[in-house]
Amino acid sequence: MILTELENEIRKNGYQTLCGVDEAGRGPLAGPVFAAAVILPEDCVIEEINDSKKLSEKKREKLFDVITTQAFSYCIASASEAEIDELNILQATFLAMRRAVEGLSKIPDMVLVDGNRAPQFGLPTQTIVKGDAKSQAIAAASILAKVSRDRFMMELDKQYPQYLFAKHKGYPTKIHYEMIAQNGVSPVHRRSYLKNLAEHIHEK
Numbered sequence: 213m214i215l216t217e218l219e220n221e222i223r224k225n226g227y228q229t230l231c232g233v234d235e236a237g238r239g240p241l242a243g244p245v246f247a248a249a250v251i252l253p254e255d256c257v258i259e260e261i262n263d264s265k266k267l268s269e270k271k272r273e274k275l276f277d278v279i280t281t282q283a284f285s286y287c288i289a290s291a292s293e294a295e296i297d298e299l300n301i302l303q304a305t306f307l308a309m310r311r312a313v314e315g316l317s318k319i320p321d322m323v324l325v326d327g328n329r330a331p332q333f334g335l336p337t338q339t340i341v342k343g344d345a346k347s348q349a350i351a352a353a354s355i356l357a358k359v360s361r362d363r364f365m366m367e368l369d370k371q372y373p374q375y376l377f378a379k380h381k382g383y384p385t386k387i388h389y390e391m392i393a394q395n396g397v398s399p400v401h402r403r404s405y406l407k408n409l410a411e412h413i414h415e416k
Contacts, residue, residue: 215348216257218340222322227336228254231320232349233312235305236357240382242375242401243365244290245301247308248356249316250349251285258282261351269362276359279352287315288360297404306331326350372398
């Protein structure tokens with residue numbers, strides 16, 4: 213499916229300025245959850261764009277530059293691990309999404325959100341299951357969110373090298389659990405994700 217087909221159908225209903233929204237980092241044990249909002253020009257077609265999970269890291273990095281150059285407006289936002297622990301991951305994700313949409317330089321006519329649930333933006337909103345494979349704007353948002361989060365985790369790796377964040381980006385891998393067992397829970401870990409584990413290991 214051409215990723216602009218669905219968007220063209222939506223525009224026929226009078227919604228000209230479409231904003232794609234997606235998140236990255238709901239599953240990791242550490243670090244923030246990121247969200248991006250992207251408005252692409254109506255005639256914009258970015259070759260090779262796809263769901264960020266189906267692209268190599270090198271391709272995502274390349275497309276990040278293309279998207280941020282060609283986008284009419286974009287904003288990348290996050291919700292911290294403390295906000296995730298306080299609100300729960302769904303509400304923290306919604307918070308990051310709202311921050312991303314609110315950070316746009318133009319108010320969109322319609323917000324397209326990947327998945328089947330969306331926060332209240334105060335704007336017309338449409339959820340699209342597997343939207344990153346059906347909407348170019350959502351696919352673009354998924355790439356910006358994923359690349360931004362990966363870059364953030366690389367920075368955290370410099371602050372907390374003992375956890376090897378550069379390797380696993382905070383996801384619940386065997387090596388990550390081993391590093392937590394060895395070094396304790398860091399300030400950037402999501403304690404709500406590690407409740408049972410934290411009882412068995414010391415906290416840093």
